[in-house]
Amino acid sequence: MARITITDVARVAGVSKPTVSRVLNNHADVSAETRRRVMEAIEALGYIPSSKARSLSTGRHGTVGLLMRLNGWWGFTDVQYGIADEVERRGWHLLVHPLQPGAEAERDFVARILPGLPIDGLILLMPEGMLAEISASGMPVAVIDDRGQRPGLPYVESTNREGARTAVQHLIEHGRKRIAFVTGQQGDAFAKQRYEGYLDALREAGLPADPSLVLRSDAFELHPSDISTLLPAEPDAIFAGWDEIAYATLNTLHAAGRKVPDDVAVIGYDDSPIARVMFPPLTSVRQPFRRMGRAAVRMLLDSLDHGAPVANASVPTSLVVRSSCGPHA
Amino acid sequence: MARITITDVARVAGVSKPTVSRVLNNHADVSAETRRRVMEAIEALGYIPSSKARSLSTGRHGTVGLLMRLNGWWGFTDVQYGIADEVERRGWHLLVHPLQPGAEAERDFVARILPGLPIDGLILLMPEGMLAEISASGMPVAVIDDRGQRPGLPYVESTNREGARTAVQHLIEHGRKRIAFVTGQQGDAFAKQRYEGYLDALREAGLPADPSLVLRSDAFELHPSDISTLLPAEPDAIFAGWDEIAYATLNTLHAAGRKVPDDVAVIGYDDSPIARVMFPPLTSVRQPFRRMGRAAVRMLLDSLDHGAPVANASVPTSLVVRSSCGPHA
DNA sequence: TTGTACGCGTTATCAC
């Protein structure tokens, strides 16, 4: 049997095609009686609009794109769920495109692939280099990234500075006084902000900022040999820039014979899947990945739908308390 | 400036629209000379086909759907990457749709949402209940699931039985003789298959199958109080049905004062992100999630493109050796 | 408030 089209609905309802279209798109200028008749016909026929025809006619796919890289980062799924859910809530769809690694592949993507993708906007998660080119290509974009501001583009970040402050406050509430801070990628905005939050908490508590308790490295990965350089300063707590560093910190402390949390409390950042199974289970700051995805969608679609101006969003973190900082206060 | 269409290309190349279309779609019946002229015009104009118009004309979106649930499972990203990559390789696209939890939401999905999605086929990852309804709705489907066969539907699984056998062989090669097996969800196919593989390895090595070394539960989560019931049988190795159970097993052994791997070796299944950070780091069987995603795409598109018959695939696991089974043999 | 006429860009059909 042939597909049921808007023409069939119009015939059954005894109206014209455009009237059916008006009803479908909630235009105001349709009488209640006509609208009812049309709705009945739609229901009776089981009519479902053709997204194909609609796309051609409107010039829109009703689809938002999301790029995904090979080296799957554990938080990706959560961000994607937030995006997908918000997108569907607004009657749009989510297209996921795998991005091949390498600079050349990225250039190829912008030049040859992106223009052919059935999408009306793109959400970029921690973009590496090609942001400017994409944006220049005319594709509307929203960025989720906490490694630096994106002037002129809508972007979402989480409250790194406040999250870090909360973490250090937690340590202070547990009676710690000599609190160390370890991070890698010190050049990135998020690492700087977490350091600022660390200083904020110390200052508010009237604790001195001791440089010998701070290790900020450019590296992505920190090893026990790095972290152990902090031990002579006798910290009674260590705030790690993210959970992987907290893991290396725990190993360092165990190897040095320090008990966690009795001798040294440890707190991480990100609440990654590994936090729960560390020894001891790691207290950590959780980033609101789903909400960040949602916020990005809202910014993108608001600008697409009714030309909303470029906006930014900063969503708050929360603290997940386990046992690496000792018994609750 | 207006969009460049097939008409522009035809005009510049001095041919008709259908001829350009034939070139674009690699139809054989175009002379080499004409093809060259058309390609030149395409290049010169920077023409990019409209996916919108193409969809309407062909009746296809060129898009495959993937359902995603809220309770993000850690392996989802990998499967999705495999799917996305294979889909793009074949010139299709991937649409990700969030599935709301609850039976009612699932019914609503099949009845009202699915027919309106811009997709031509659907990949189901560990579907819960609605598989039959979806399949009955006429939407082509491929299933990735290792919890049981799906007669009449294309599905992908991994070699659970062989994977388990490899794990137990690994323990045997490390000199272990009293090897225990712990699993939950014993009713599911994958748990049964892993048990079979465990028995296979014992049999091949001439080791007795001691029932007091086997714990098969219906539960999803196992606790130290469950697992410790195995200890009186004095196992020198424990094969856990999956990594979460291995984690509970490690905790149980530590609490009982058994050293791992000296007294008892432990091996897991899945190579989940937590395996690496356990104490000691867990040796585990890795499932080829990306390849499973790829296989599902191939089955789905082959049947969509040239009506390939319903097929199944079983992709092999691999062993990731860490230190929970002692030094290498 | 409703209907007529047309365009969106492509592919398929059928001549030539």
Next chain:
DNA sequence: GTGATAACGCGTACAA
């Protein structure tokens, strides 16, 4: 091997 023409199903001026 190539070209004219007709769909595909919907939205939208514009007219009534």
